[in-house]
Amino acid sequence: MAIETVPLPLPPSADPSKFKDFGREVKGVNPATLTPEQFEEIKKLLYNHDALLFRNTDLIPEQQYALTKAFDPTSESYGHGNNKTGETKKSILHPDLKTIPRVPQVQLIGNGIVYNHEGLAEAKLKHPSHTTFHKTCVSEEDEAKGVTRFYRWHIDAALYDLSPPKVTTLYGINVPKGGRQTCRYDDGTGDELDVPLGTTAFVSGRTMFDILPKELKSLAVRSKVRYAPHPYVWMAPARAKSTGLGIETEGLEMSKDELPAWEESKVKVFPILWKNPVNGQLSFQVHPCGVSELLIEPLPAGASREGALFPDGAHLTDLGEVRDLLYKMQRPAIAPSLVYPHEWHEKDLVLFHNRGVLHSVVGAFKPDQVRAFHQCNLAASSDPVGPSPEDVTTWA
Structure with missing residues (x-):
């Protein structure tokens, strides 16, 4: 079956004219078992569209690592260095990542307590929240009503010693159901964005320059x-x-x-x-x-x-x-009309061009809402051009 692509489902808030080239859902191919010819086609699609979505994908950590590594075959360690974030207790990344023991390039991220997961007997996961990172926070009353914020717009990169990964792969395993939230900018503009619970938000670096x-x-x-x-x-x-x-x-x-x-x-x-x-x-x-x-x-x-x-x-x-x-x-470039907030489903695999987009964790979960994702990116073999x-x- 030939590889097919369709545009990503844009929310009503998005300006379609700014998303003509951004993002594609890929059909007709299994990302876990790509032939060399299929991979080359996927590689071109990713670099031309910056984000690719595969639905209903079965993917073990070894396959996710192999797929990520294929974009930069001589890369080896996780983008921040294997296990280094866990050892650096003062790093703001420390609470957010748990390493898969047998595939240290793949990280377990999410929320709540996960048991007997890929060699981890118990993993306590914490979804990053703006309440621990921003100077100001939304009120408890507003938070109870579903008001939230972008956590941190970023590129996946150590930004010291190691080169920024070319590609990040995100795989949704457990995706809690819940109501939508309102992401407020709270910067005096009145900007806000209706988002699915626990969305990952993306903006195009190309658009950021173009406008x-x-x-x-x-x-x-x-x-x-x-x-x-x-x-x-x-x-x-x-x-x-x-x-x-x-x-x-x-x-x-x-x-x-x-x-x-x-x-x-x-x-x-x-x-x-x-x-x-x-x-x-x-x-x-x-x-x-x-x-x-x-x-x-x-x-x-x-x-x-x-x-x-x-x-x-x-x-x-x-x-x-x-x-x-x-x-x-x-x-x-982070105006509501230019943000793609992905609505996650279980077994969604998203590949994004880490050298072509910025992204942000969004939202907040309750402690009993269990969310588990696998993330993989690899420190690149060379710096960006x-x-x-x-x-x-x-x-x-």
Whole structure:
């Protein structure tokens, strides 16, 4: 049977014109037993559409790992390093992940207590909640009515030492049923989004770049971000914005002296824009919570300076200035009309291009609502590729 694709089911809130190329449901093929020819077709589909959905999939951890690894055959360890998040107690990731013992590249995530699961006698899972990460929280009364928030918009990446994974695979095993929730932005805009319980929300990095005005496109194509050493430990004492898109600047981050031992050579500096390996398009790929500095190249020779920001280049080290500028560039792309909130069903397998989208956990579960997912992504064999000289000339 030939591979078939249909568009993902968009919610009424989505602007269909912005999702023409984003996301496809794949039919007619078993992702656990792809032939080499089928995999090549799936690979092109993923890089062209950024997210693929397979329904009613039976997938054991070994198969999920093999599928994820096929996108980057020389990659080996989990995206944050096998078992490293569990050992780093101060990391904000520590409570959220449990490693499958026989396949340490696959993580068990979810909510509630899971028994006798893939070699784990008992696993206490905690669905990340904005109440433990944001500076402000929705009231208990509103939470009881189903009001919630985006937890943290991010890329799956260690952002220190290891290269960002190319692909993440998410597999729904136990999916609690429940009413819908209202995701509030609480940033003064009045924006809110109707979402299914426990959705994973996605936005396109390509769209994030495309909708920028000219002067911010020029800035993006000329800029790199420097991440803090051990960023998930560094940011742990700080608190996030109400949109989940970055950290409030209150001076709460750990000092470099307080961090675990780190090496300058392992600190990551990435271009703001990452180039798609199949179609060459540029995606705005920044994990705003972990950024500490912004490095801006001057305008290329012959470029118009009219309206240009930092035409002579700059090295921004003031954390508040860096965050404010990134927020100005990224916030438009998480508008309700540009968010795809996936409604999970049991045995859903979602593959997403981790170098082409940002995503966020959303919502909150009650302690007795048991949810179990398998997640796999692998630290890549190389860092992302940024804009070419031609790209800089075009957009700067």
